Amino acid sequence: MLGRTDRSLLGIWWWTVDRYLLTAILLLLVTGILMVMAASPAVAQRISLPDMHFVWRQLVYLVPAIGAMLFFSLLTPRLIRILSLLSLTGVVGLMIATLVLGPEVKGATRWIAIGPLNLQPSEFAKPFFAIVSGWLLSLWREGDDFPGWIWAGGLAGIIVSILILQPDVGMTAVVALTWGFQMFLAGMPWLLVVGAVIVTAGSFGLAYLNLSHVKNRVDKFLDGGSMQSDLSIRSFADGGILGVGPGDGQIKHYLPDAHADFIFSVAAEEYGVLMCLLIIALYGFIVMRSFSKAAARDNLFCLIAGAGLAMQFGVQAAIHMASSVDLIPTKGMTLPLISYGGSSLLASGITIGMILALTRRRLREGWLNG
Amino acid sequence: MTYRLRDIIWPAKPQPAQSRKIAHNRLRFGMVAVALCLVTISGKAMYLSTSPDLRSHHATAQKGTVQRGAIIDRTGKRLATSVPVRVLHADPKLILDPFETAAKLAPLLPRWSEERLLQKFGTKTRYIELERRLTPQKYKQILNLGLPGIAVKSTTTRLYPHGHEAAHILGALDVDGKGIAGLEKQFDSHLASGNDLHLALDMGVQGVLRQEILNQIDKFEAIGGAGVMIDIKTGEVIALTSLPDFNPNHFGRSDEDARFNKVTKGVYEMGSIFKVLNTAIALESGAVRFEEEFEVSKPISISRFKIRDYHPHNRPLSVSEILVYSSNIGSARMADAMGIETQRAYMQRLGLLDRLSLELPEVSRPLVPSRWERIASMTISYGHGLSVTPLSAASAIAAAAGDGIYRTPTLLKQRPAAERIETRIFSEDTAKAIRSMMRLVVSHDDGTGNFAEAAGYLVGGKTGTAEKIKGKGYDKKANMVSFVAGFPSHDPAYLILVMVDEPKGQKFSYGYATAGWVAAPIVRRVVEKVAPKLGILPVDNEADEVKQNLIQDIKIGEEEKRHAAL
Numbered sequence: 057m058l059g060r061t062d063r064s065l066l067g068i069w070w071w072t073v074d075r076y077l078l079t080a081i082l083l084l085l086v087t088g089i090l091m092v093m094a095a096s097p098a099v100a101q102r103i104s105l106p107d108m109h110f111v112w113r114q115l116v117y118l119v120p121a122i123g124a125m126l127f128f129s130l131l132t133p134r135l136i137r138i139l140s141l142l143s144l145t146g147v148v149g150l151m152i153a154t155l156v157l158g159p160e161v162k163g164a165t166r167w168i169a170i171g172p173l174n175l176q177p178s179e180f181a182k183p184f185f186a187i188v189s190g191w192l193l194s195l196w197r198e199g200d201d202f203p204g205w206i207w208a209g210g211l212a213g214i215i216v217s218i219l220i221l222q223p224d225v226g227m228t229a230v231v232a233l234t235w236g237f238q239m240f241l242a243g244m245p246w247l248l249v250v251g252a253v254i255v256t257a258g259s260f261g262l263a264y265l266n267l268s269h270v271k272n273r274v275d276k277f278l279d280g281g282s283m284q285s286d287l288s289i290r291s292f293a294d295g296g297i298l299g300v301g302p303g304d305g306q307i308k309h310y311l312p313d314a315h316a317d318f319i320f321s322v323a324a325e326e327y328g329v330l331m332c333l334l335i336i337a338l339y340g341f342i343v344m345r346s347f348s349k350a351a352a353r354d355n356l357f358c359l360i361a362g363a364g365l366a367m368q369f370g371v372q373a374a375i376h377m378a379s380s381v382d383l384i385p386t387k388g389m390t391l392p393l394i395s396y397g398g399s400s401l402l403a404s405g406i407t408i409g410m411i412l413a414l415t416r417r418r419l420r421e422g423w424l425n426g
Numbered sequence: 427m428t429y430r431l432r433d434i435i436w437p438a439k440p441q442p443a444q445s446r447k448i449a450h451n452r453l454r455f456g457m458v459a460v461a462l463c464l465v466t467i468s469g470k471a472m473y474l475s476t477s478p479d480l481r482s483h484h485a486t487a488q489k490g491t492v493q494r495g496a497i498i499d500r501t502g503k504r505l506a507t508s509v510p511v512r513v514l515h516a517d518p519k520l521i522l523d524p525f526e527t528a529a530k531l532a533p534l535l536p537r538w539s540e541e542r543l544l545q546k547f548g549t550k551t552r553y554i555e556l557e558r559r560l561t562p563q564k565y566k567q568i569l570n571l572g573l574p575g576i577a578v579k580s581t582t583t584r585l586y587p588h589g590h591e592a593a594h595i596l597g598a599l600d601v602d603g604k605g606i607a608g609l610e611k612q613f614d615s616h617l618a619s620g621n622d623l624h625l626a627l628d629m630g631v632q633g634v635l636r637q638e639i640l641n642q643i644d645k646f647e648a649i650g651g652a653g654v655m656i657d658i659k660t661g662e663v664i665a666l667t668s669l670p671d672f673n674p675n676h677f678g679r680s681d682e683d684a685r686f687n688k689v690t691k692g693v694y695e696m697g698s699i700f701k702v703l704n705t706a707i708a709l710e711s712g713a714v715r716f717e718e719e720f721e722v723s724k725p726i727s728i729s730r731f732k733i734r735d736y737h738p739h740n741r742p743l744s745v746s747e748i749l750v751y752s753s754n755i756g757s758a759r760m761a762d763a764m765g766i767e768t769q770r771a772y773m774q775r776l777g778l779l780d781r782l783s784l785e786l787p788e789v790s791r792p793l794v795p796s797r798w799e800r801i802a803s804m805t806i807s808y809g810h811g812l813s814v815t816p817l818s819a820a821s822a823i824a825a826a827a828g829d830g831i832y833r834t835p836t837l838l839k840q841r842p843a844a845e846r847i848e849t850r851i852f853s854e855d856t857a858k859a860i861r862s863m864m865r866l867v868v869s870h871d872d873g874t875g876n877f878a879e880a881a882g883y884l885v886g887g888k889t890g891t892a893e894k895i896k897g898k899g900y901d902k903k904a905n906m907v908s909f910v911a912g913f914p915s916h917d918p919a920y921l922i923l924v925m926v927d928e929p930k931g932q933k934f935s936y937g938y939a940t941a942g943w944v945a946a947p948i949v950r951r952v953v954e955k956v957a958p959k960l961g962i963l964p965v966d967n968e969a970d971e972v973k974q975n976l977i978q979d980i981k982i983g984e985e986e987k988r989h990a991a992l
Contacts, residue, residue: 197445237456243448247435287520292474293481309522309574329475333468340464347457351450356442359449367456374463381470 069130072416074349080342081125081393081408087323087335088394089114090302095322096315096396098308110315110396117398121405128409129416133358136410140187144211147184150177151218178227179403181215183410186234186368190361193242198356205239225263225270226375226387232256233371238364242356274385285382287311288318291325292332292381299328315396317388320380335394336377343370349415362414365407492620493582497596497609499627500664500839504587506596506610506674511583512560514568518547520575527573531556534567558583584610586674592632594668594687595625595786595837598677607677607685609837611787624839626662631655634955636667638948639924643669646929646944652688653924653948654817655956658824658912660840661833664920666817668692688925691788693813698752698941699823699890699910699923700809702860704761705749706826707772710856713764719744722755728801733758746980749863750873752889754808761807762800769803775851776822776832778814785837790815809890820910820923827864827886827912827921830857861886862977865915868946872983878911878946880953882964884972886918887911887949889941892925904928909945913953916975919962924948 089111096110128136154177189208196204212235219228236256240249263270291307294300305325308314314322324332343366350362369392376391378384390400392407440448474480497506514535521527528543535543535557546554556576557564565578584599597608603618605611613623639651655665668688672680686692708714719742725734735753748756761769773779781791793813795802805811817835825832830852852860864886867873874889892906908925912918929944931937957964965972 197439198442241449241452241456243440243445243452245435245437289474289480292471293477293479296475324471324475329471332471332475336464336468336471340460343460344457347453351453354446356446356449359446359453363453363456367460370460370463374460374467377467377471378463381467381474383467383470 065130069416073129073412074345074415074417077342077345077349077412077415080338080345084335084338084342084393085118085122087331087338088391089118090327091319091323091394092315092396094302094305094326095308095319099313099315113398114396114401117401121401123405124402125405125409125412128406129412131410131413133355133361133414136187136361136413137191137357140184140410141191144181144184144188147177147181148215148218150175151181151215155218155221176399178215178219178222178224179399180406182227182231182234182368182372183365183403183407185211185215185231186238186364186407187361187410189235189238190357190364193238193360194357197242205242205244208235208238220263220267223267223270224388225267226372226389229375230368230371230389234364234368237367238360241360241363284311284318284386285379288321288380288386289382291321292329295325295328297328297330299324299326299331302326313388316390316400317376317386317395318380319391319395320377324380332377335391339370339373343367346411346415350411352417353414358414362411365411365414369404369407369411492618494584494603495617495620495622497617497623497625499592499625499629499632500662501628501630503629505592505625505627505629506584506586508582509585510580511558512565512578513555513581514557514560514564514576514578516547516554516556517552517575517577518549518554519552521547522574524548527576530571530573531568531576534564584674588629588633589673589675590671591629591636592627592666593671593674594685594689594788595627595666596674597787598672598674607788608674608786612785625837626657626660626664626839627666627837628664628960630959631952631956632665632667635665635922635924635952636669636671638951638955639667639669639926642926642929642944642948646926646932646935646939648926648929648944650688650927651925652692652816652927653922653952654689654820655923655952656820656824656835656921658828658833658918658921661821661824661835662840663817663835663837666690666837687786687788688927689816690782690784690786691790691815693790693793693815694892694894694906694925695810695813696816696819697809697890697892697906697908699819699888699908700806700812701749701752701757702823702826702864702888702910703772703776704757704769704807705745705863706852706856706860707769708760708764709745709859710852711764711768711772713768714745714760716745716859720748720756720759722748722753722759724755726755726758726804728804731801733804744981746863746866747982749888750866750870750982752808752874757807758804761803766798766800766803769806770798772851773806773812773822775849776825777834778812778818778822782815782818782821783834784817792818809892816908816923816925820921823888823910823923824912824921825851826857826860827910828857828861828918830854858975859977861912861915861918861975862980864888864912865976866980866982868911870982874940874942875909875911875946877942878909878949878953880913880950880957882966883953883957883962884914884916884965884967884976885911885949885953886913886915887946889946891941894928905939907939907941907944909941909949911949911953913957914962914965916965916972920960922949922952924952 092114093111097107100107100109189211192204192208195202212231215231216228219231236252264274287307305322307325308322311318320332323335346366347363350359353359372389372392375387376389379386390397392404494508496504499505524544524547528540528547532538532540532543538556560578568576586596595608597610598606599610600606605614609623617623635653635655639653643651651669653667654663657664666689670684672684709716721742722735723740725732733754735755743751743753743756779792779794782789795811802811821835830850832849832851834847865884867875868878868885868887875887878885878887888910890908892908894904894906906925906927907929908923910923912921924945926944929939931939935943
């Protein structure tokens with residue numbers, strides 16, 4: 057279909073994009089559909105919707121998500137930078153608007169309605185922030201006297217502040233970790249790295265002491281777990297190696313957001329721990345492959361931004377999975393590309409699209425001004 | 427120096443190529459960190475998936491714990507046994523719709539109303555026990571309801587199939603399955619490690635003894651009673667009951683009064699049944715001869731105390747007459763004759779001055795007088811001034827009214843070996859004399875125990891009235907009447923002691939509530955019912971074996987008849 061000599065936009069894309077990464081992502085997407093099909097009918101029944109309500113919606117959401125993924129993966133690094141800067145400005149504006157105008161859902165204001173769409177702007181802030189921050193940091197390292205780390209830090213500070221006010225601790229952790237990792241890659245002195253680790257631990261302590269819902273969650277966790285973590289643990293134990301079989305799980309009947317925040321537990325119960333290990337392996341592969349391909353570009357921006365995005369993707373998955381297996385307190389965190397949810401899926405699509413763009417093989421000098 | 431310090435904290439910006447190299451190297455740290463995180467998550471996921479303990483429904487009862495051993499009577503009946511049960515319980519945190527759950531469950535659970543379920547579901551607890559012994563049908567029905575938060579677990583429960591019947595012997599378990607009373611407590615570790623316990627108890631006899639005492643409590647409007655039956659030849663306790671009693675299946679619902687074991691925990695001044703012991707000691711020690719007579723016409727004044735008889739006799743009484751007529755004065759004179767030390771030494775050897783070594787936690791020490799003086803020895807001769815448990819008294823009397831050998835009572839089925847502690851206290855002759863006199867209490871027209879006569883079983887006994895100590899002094903109205911009896915008298919196999927607490931005189935008893943009216947008939951009925959089961963055949967009074975083993979020519983009341991004739 058696309059010959060090696062094809063010089064069309066798609067042709068170049070096909071020959072330069074990392075196809076292993078692409079395969080892993082498609083596998084995750086297929087797994088995601090399987091999981092939402094397993095988990096969501098129970099949730100739909102409980103709130104008196106047609107059984108396949110969430111499944112159809114998820115399939116519908118997949119269209120813009122895959123579209124965004126393709127679109128962003130076609131862009132050059134420069135276009136990505138520009139688009140990200142613009143988008144981030146808009147998204148941060150939306151986040152502030154959400155804080156002021158958004159309805160409170162389950163104790164937090166994270167959502168805003170734009171026309172028929174109910175969006176969670178912070179989902180989109182993450183990938184664009186990673187790009188902009190990577191840009192600022194690479195400018196600092198490669199440019200003349202631009203104090204990019206201050207700009208990046210300030211930007212992270214603004215986003216983190218808004219997220220804490222929402223409040224959304226999971227997302228805060230993801231953004232903060234992304235920025236921290238990018239600072240680390242950008243050559244942050246070791247002494248400061250150690251200092252940053254201490255400050256991070258301290259700020260977790262502060263969050264525990266000052267944010268009542270964090271305290272509640274952590275106390276419950278230390279107390280031997282909330283009902284959610286109990287159920288989640290049980291789903292692993294009940295599922296065993298091969299699972300109780302698709303559709304036969306119980307946890308989805310008990311947990312309100314089984315199809316989003318506890319999809320990993322549903323996977324464990326119905327498909328067994330082997331499926332969980334497969335999912336973990338796919339995430340691991342995507343992150344590692346992205347790291348090494350971003351490094352292979354020999355371009356500081358591509359490395360810092362690409363690795364930052366991959367890390368962000370991995371951290372979000374890790375938080376979801378770690379709270380499922382009761383390693384950390386339960387978080388309202390989706391499993392990227394697998395969980396049900398339009399915002400999450402679209403944002404993941406954008407993230408993956410940008411990762412694909414930044415990890416494409418380098419073309420000969422001059423092509424597309426890469 | 428300052429330059430270097432600055433270098434460490436904030437090094438000068440390297441060349442772009444150098445920056446890329448640093449980023450490249452540092453990416454490896456990121457890879458290691460990500461790998462470590464994912465490996466940790468995988469490990470935890472694998473651990474959880476292979477931990478059967480964490481599963482929602484434990485299909486098997488607690489692993490590693492053995493089922494508690496059974497308690498079995500001498501005929502092989504299971505008196506306490508552990509059986510697997512399904513326990514229905516709720517976890518309010520997992521209940522999605524408390525209203526629906528309560529509405530669906532309430533019709534299936536007779537002990538719960540919808541309102542109470544709802545109220546319970548609103549509490550913060552994570553565990554509500556709804557039903558302890560779920561039947562298979564109910565189990566299925568409840569499973570079919572498919573209610574989240576309602577679960578069933580398999581465990582074992584302790585069942586006492588005979589209910590109240592041997593309650594004080596068996597005792598009970600607490601909610602954690604630990605023995606808290608009776609044999610369940612005494613043999614807790616033995617039973618908990620899965621061993622059975624074989625008792626001397628015969629549930630057939632136990633049932634009869636308990637029922638007959640209950641009947642009499644009913645007839646005489648008494649407040650309680652007690653009874654014990656001992657195998658004289660072995661010291662085995664064949665039956666033991668204390669009334670009121672409790673249902674070990676619902677120990678928690680019983681009160682202190684019901685849990686109190688009168689036979690081993692209660693100590694009483696046993697009253698006139700002690701005269702049996704007094705007579706035996708007097709004869710055995712040689713202080714008194716069988717033919718001797720004692721002056722009983724005047725009360726004995728000692729200190730500020732007077733010892734008197736209920737029915738004064740204006741002539742000297744023989745040893746036999748003192749027992750048959752139950753003369754306090756005569757008994758006191760015999761005690762005087764034997765002396766304080768002799769009396770005390772025999773009481774000691776009969777186990778009356780120490781805590782009985784019985785296989786129950788609920789055993790009391792006797793209340794021994796602090797100064798055993800002449801007055802004490804005189805009152806003890808007719809059963810006052812020394813408080814002992816009824817079982818101690820029965821065991822001592824079993825020696826005097828049996829073959830003269832004292833055997834420590836036991837609740838456990840005895841091996842036929844010579845392991846038992848047997849002490850000969852009384853000679854065959856003394857025992858024979860005592861048996862003969864006790865037989866007269868029942869068989870002679872002037873005896874107080876005529877109502878205990880069970881034709882053919884040669885019951886020999888002695889009545890007694892214990893005055894219950896209430897507050898500081900004796901309560902004249904509050905009596906515990908008792909009857910102690912051995913049968914068959916020529917070759918005693920069993921000793922029975924029955925007590926009835928605070929009986930009230932009835933029309934049919936002409937207002938009497940004495941031991942002869944209340945306690946003696948119990949013995950007759952029990953003997954008539956259990957003797958055939960225990961393989962004891964009725965005998966003829968004139969049979970050779972009876973003549974050989976009982977003194978036949980004891981004269982009772984001859985003097986009085988002569989007086990009356992004049």
